[in-house]
Amino acid sequence: MTQPIPRLQATALNSVHRKMGAKMVDFGGWDMPLQYSGILEEHRAVRASVGIFDVSHMGEIEIHGPDAGVLTNYVTTNAVAKLQAGQIHYAGLLYEHGGFVDDILVHKVSDDRYFLCVNASNQEKDHRHIAGANRFQTTVDFASDRYSQLAVQGPRALETLQKLTTADLAAIGYYHFIDSVVAETPTRIARTGYTGEDGFEIYFAPEQSERIWYKILDAGQEFGIKPCGLGARNTLRLEAGMALYGHEIHATITPFEAGLAWIVKLDKGDFIGRAALARQKQQGVTRKLIGFEMTGRGIGRDDYEVFLDGSPAGWVTSGGPSPTLNKNIGMCYLPAEHSKPGQRIRIAIRNQLVDAVTIQAPFYKRMK
C-alpha cells in the first residue's frame, strides 16, 4: 500500500501551532501559521517587547571543504573574504543574467565551513544551483532536515533568550553568531532578524523544537511574549523596508534594481552574474525599487499597477497597512528617473486610481 503524499510540508512545530489555535496557511508549499492572536497584536508585541516565530521552513545549506570559501564567493554577490569566523552577511545568489535565484544569509563558521540560510520555497533550487557551480574541492550539503529555526525578536528578545543560556548574548554583535547551548541543546545563535528589531535567530536539531519553543514562551512570559505568524513577519519586514523573494526580488530583478548595490562587490573576484551586473552598472538601471505611502484613501497591495501622469509605469511589490505608523505603505518599481522620494504616483486599486507619494524606505527604524 502506498501512503498518500501530503500536499504541504510541515515543520516540527506543526501540531504545536494547531494546538495553540494558529490560523494556518499554505506558504509556498508549507503549512505555516499565518497568525495566532491576530496580526496587529503580534506585530505590536514585537515592536514593544518580544515575539517568537517558527521559521523552520527556511532552508539551510552547508558548504564545507578546503575550497568552501572559494565556492561561496563564486555563487554569491557579497565579499566572502571580508567575513570573519562567526560573522554573517546578506547576499544575493544570482543567475548569469544578474537576476536573483534567492537572497540568503551567509554565516562563516570557519575558513572551510559556511552555513547558508535560504528561503523555504527556494531551497531545493538553491542547492541545485550551488552544487551545479561546484567545480572546487568542497561539498554542498542540503542540511534543512537537520535544523529547526526560531526567531526571537523585539527589544526584550535578549532578556528572554538569556534566561536559557549561559552564553553572553549581549556580546554577540549584530550580524554575528556563536555556537552554544540553549536549554541544554546545542544551538547556533545568530543576532539577525527580519523585523527591524533587535533579536536572534536560533538553529538547533528539530527533535528539540517543541521543548525549546515552550521554554522560550515561558522565559518571555514576564515580557508578554507572543507567538507570531507569517502575517506579522510580513508587516514587520515591510516596515523595515526588507525585501521578500518573489516580491521585491525574483529571477528577472537584479540587485541594483532592488536597491541592493551594497551587497554587490564587483571587485571581489569572479562570481555568477558578475558580468551582467558590471554591464548594468555601466549602463545604469531602467527601473528601481522605491517605497511609497498612500495619501488617498485605500491600500496599495502586492501586484497593483502604479501610474505616472495617467499611464501605467510600474507595479507594487508589497503593500499593506503599517501597524506602527498607522499609514498604508508599500514598495514599488518605477522607471529609474522617477524612482526618487517625493514623486507623486497613483495606484490602481481595483477600478480607481488612488494618490500616493514615494518615500525612502525603511519606513520604520528602531531607536538604538
Add this chain to the structure above:
Amino acid sequence: MYPEDLHYTKQHEWVRVSDDMAVIGITDYAQKELGDIVYVDLPRVGATLQQGTVMGSVESVKAVSDIYAPVSGEVTETNDALSTAPEKLNESPHGDGWLIKLRLSAPNEVSALLSAEAYQKYVAEEETGH
C-alpha cells in the same frame, strides 16, 4: 451565537429587516476568517444596489474581500464610524460594526435568505471542510 432576528447569506453577510428598511453587515464568521480589519469601502448614500452584486469591500491586514449586496435597494445611510475605527467590525460584527442601511426595493428577496439555524449549519460545514 448568530442572532435569530437576522437573515444570512452564504457569502457571510447578514440583514436585519424592519418594515421596508434593512441594516446590512458581515457575520462573525466572516470577521474571524478575515482577521484584523483595517479598511472598509462602502457604497455612497443614494446608491442603488442589486442583490448579489459587489457593494463594497473590507480589507484585513492580509487581504481584500468583496461584500455582496444580500438584498436590493437604495442606500440610506453608511456606518461612517468604520472609516476611523474599522476594528468595530471585528469587535461587534452583528452590532456596532454594521455597514449600511437601505430601503428595500424587492422585500420578497428576504424570504430566500438563510435563517440563523441554517447559516450556523452552513458555517459548521465550511469549518470542517477546511
